Amino acid sequence: MSYVYAFSHKHRRPPMEYKDLLGGKGANLAEMTSVLKLPVPPGFTISTDACRAYMHGGWPKSLDAEIATQVAKLEATMKRNLGDADDPLLVSVRSGAKFSMPGMMDTVLNLGLNDKSVKGLARVTSDERFAYDSYRRFIAMYGRIVLNVSGEPFEHELEAAKKSAGVKTDAEIPAAALKALCQSYKAIVKEATGKAFPQDPVKQLRGAVEAVFTSWNGARAIAYRVRERISHELGTAVNVQVMVFGNRDQNSGTGVGFTRNAATGENKPYGDFLINAQGEDVVAGIRNTEDLDHMKGHFPVLHAELMTIFERLERHYTDMCDTEFTIEQGKLWMLQTRVGKRTGAAALKMAVDMTKGTGKGDQRWKISRTEAITRVAAEHLDQVLHPQFAHKGKALAKGLAASPGAAVGRVYFTADDAVKADERGEKVILVRSETSPEDVHGMMISQGILTARGGLVSHAAVVARGWGTPAIVGADAIKIDGKKFTVGAVVVKEGDVISLDGTTGEVIVGAMELAAAEPPAEFNTILEWADVVRKGKLGVRANADTGEDATNARNLGAEGIGLCRTEHMFLAADRLPVVREMILADTPEEELAALADLGRVQQIDFEEILLAMDGLPVTVRLLDPPLHEFLPSVEELRIKAATTGLNKREKAELKAAEEWAEHNPMIGTRGVRLGVVKPGLYAMQVRALMAA
Incomplete structure (x- = not known):
């Protein structure tokens, strides 16, 4: 079995069809090299087979020899040797899974530099500043990714070097300062690992490849795969490419x-x-x-x-x-x-536009309507139905509109704090100077993302667009300091509420009112095309529990209601007290009176739904969940009993909640079993439905 393939390798089929083997990046690099003949730096791909073998049994025996063979071919092509002291060949080492996972796995650049080859690079380029800038980047990247050294000391030294040199950007740091920075970075590695920074380019390459393999099972990569429903068994390829x-x-x-x-x-x-x-x-x-x-x-x-x-x-x-x-x-x-x-809006527009044709003359191309439908995922449709702001607010700051949509939530400045707030039931806006793959767990649960730095293709922007999360990046008026940010004299602290308009890039203090979304015209176009394709083969019904839901479903093309869950009606603020009266009833007469009240409002609910559907089928599920779900929390009532005490009504609620509590709600007194225990409940619901 071969584990390594040059970008120029002649496969039996087009390389883009080998994503299972070469990963998405490797397959596309090979496609650009061998099919499209684009200017691509030469390189080779270590296959996903090698990664899976590594995960299940360690480093494959033949892999070192195969990598050495491909490195030798690169050296012959480039007329330079990896890590050579006079004119070094340098490479990048990048991950590349079958499915795109932006920023979730690791990359190492400038591999092949060491204390000798950096001098050769400086001589051959006549640019000492460039050589040592490349070396300091490599030491920091290799240290973080391969040697598991914290990135903070490197950042601290970099900021100190800029301050000492009196410059604002990395590109302005002079050569002498970069030389000193390389020494500082190597000292950081020595202190953290107890070993000197590795100088052998062959060992550097082996370490980088192993680090990429290992990053497949890193926390952020696993979290991303769970979110995107990508198999954990696929593994990643590794692409080794000549540096430009x-x-x-x-x-x-x-x-x-x-x-x-x-x-x-x-x-x-x-x-x-x-x-x-x-x-x-x-x-x-x-x-x-x-x-x-x-x-x-x-x-x-x-x-x-x-x-x-x-x-x-x-x-x-x-x-x-x-x-x-x-x-x-x-x-x-x-x-x-x-x-x-x-984003969802972009997916719809591109899909429709591409059916009309793109390009000029004999280079013109287009896709079919059937193909256009497959380009739009259910998540894309969901995104364009999300609410938007009802009116324009006063902007505190403005950044780049990286991912459209409206978001309202409480400000948190770290991914961990954002996750904790989400677990408390809060809506969260994650605010960072810039995001990194280490923030992905906080980004997943956030209503919106705001960064002070970065552009439209920064990590935050790319990930947010893929998930349909509103995001604003590069809002440089925002000055972040610990657990607060300022814009002029305005201070926004952790836990304060802000609103983000990802469509305009505006940051607004406070909670903006939300209104129903207006989907783009392409939304209806795609659904109409889908109706033509599915006609006679597939029916579409909606889940709807209110007349408003049923009306919306009908307007969006539903051909009936597949599930109407009556418990959702009972949880409405004006119904819940009546449901509790029924549960707490001491006599059959009190229970019947409460059921009669419920029956009247239940009939109104059913009438609204049936009118909206206008003769289309409606499937109604009678009350299903256990009764404790309609009562206050046992824990909260016990805490109140131990502190301020309970009134008569609350004592009754606590007693009932304890009696009806289920250790396993999935198999307890619910559904038909509840109907046997409280037959009047289902009788009331059926009467209300028949009357409607």
């Missing part, structure tokens, strides 16, 4: 671009770009970026070349593509492409 340097000089840069707008679906490329930087600077959000359009002013010829490549990628994949690219001393290199994640 966006941080080489002012004639270099790096960026992330989408062939269409992933937030709105507009047929216009967009993304972020940085001069004299490496790719991690863009996606990590540590620097506020320039819009991709601004690249035209710096590199007009390369911008035009990139736009041509965008058109070719869309035509080839017949979908919106997400790309990473680097410019090294005036030459454009493509580092990655994949079908991009998008």
Whole structure:
């Protein structure tokens, strides 16, 4: 069995069909290299087979030899040797699972640098500053990812170096300061691990590959797979690729671009770009970026070349593509492409637009209506039905509208604090300087995400769009200090309520009123096309428990109600006291009186639902849950009894709650068993339904 494949390897089928083996990134790199002939730095992919073998039995015996063979081929192609002291070949090591998991696994850049090769790099490039900038990045990245050293000491030393040099950005740190920073970083590694920073490039490569394999089962990767329903058994591939340097000089840069707008679906490329930087600077959000359009002013010829490549990628994949690219001393290199994640509104617009045709002349292409339907997931439809703000509020600050929608919640400044607040039942807005993959558990439960730094393709923006979570990034007026942020004289503390408009990028103090959403026109178009495809094969009914729900369902095309849960009616604020009267009744007469009151309102509920459905079928489920769910919490009543005491009514409620409490509510006195114990309950519901 082979575990390693060059990007240029001749597969029996197009490489993009080998995502199970090569992972999404590896398959697309091979596709760009061998099929599209795009400018891709050479490299090789260590397959998902190798990762699974590693997870189940350790490092495969043949893997070292296969990696060495591929490294030798790279060295021959590039006429440089890995880690050479005179003219070093440097590589990146990146993860690449079958399904895109942005930022959830690990990447190592500039591998092959050591105390000797950094001097060779400085000599051959005649740029000492560039060489030591690359080395300090490698030490920090390798230290964090491979050696499990905390990132905080590295950040502290970097900030101290900028302060000492009197500069604001990483790109302004002089060569002498970067040299000193490399020494400081190595000292951090030595103190944390008890060992010197590894100098052997072969051992560096083995360590990086193992770290990527291991990151498949990291906490953030597992959490993301659970959220996205991705199998834990797939494993990740590892891509080893010759480094090209966006941080080489002012004639270099790096960026992330989408062939269409992933937030709105507009047929216009967009993304972020940085001069004299490496790719991690863009996606990590540590620097506020320039819009991709601004690249035209710096590199007009390369911008035009990139736009041509965008058109070719869309035509080839017949979908919106997400790309990473680097410019090294005036030459454009493509580092990655994949079908991009998008919001619900964008998914709808792209799907409909692509059926109309894109491109010019013989390069024109389009998709079928059936294909368009498959491009829209149920989650996309759900997103565009989420409420929006009822009116415009006064903005405290404004950032980049990274993921549309309205969010209202309490401010928390760490992922852990956000999760704790969510467990208390609070609605949460996660506020960070920038997010990282370590924040994913807090991002998952947040109503919205706000960052002070970062661009439209930063980690926060990409993940939020994929989940349909409203997000604002790069709101640089916000100054975060511990558990508060300020905008001018206004202070917003942990637990304060703010509202985010992810469509306009506005941050508003307080809770804005929400109103029903107005889905885009493409929403109805896609549903109408789906109706044509399913006609005679599949019926669609809704879950609805009120007349309003039934009306909405009918308006959205439901052909009936598949489940009407009557307990939801009983939980309404004006019904719950009557339900409790029935439960607490001391005599049959009191119980009948309470049931009669319930019967009257239940009949009204049924009438509203049946009128809305206008003859379409309605399936009603009689009361199902156990009765303790309609009573106050036993724990809360016991606490009150032990502190302030209970009144007569509360004592009765506590007694009933204890009597009806279920150790296992799924198999207790519920459903038909409840109907046997309290036959008057079902008789009342059936009478109300028949009368309606």
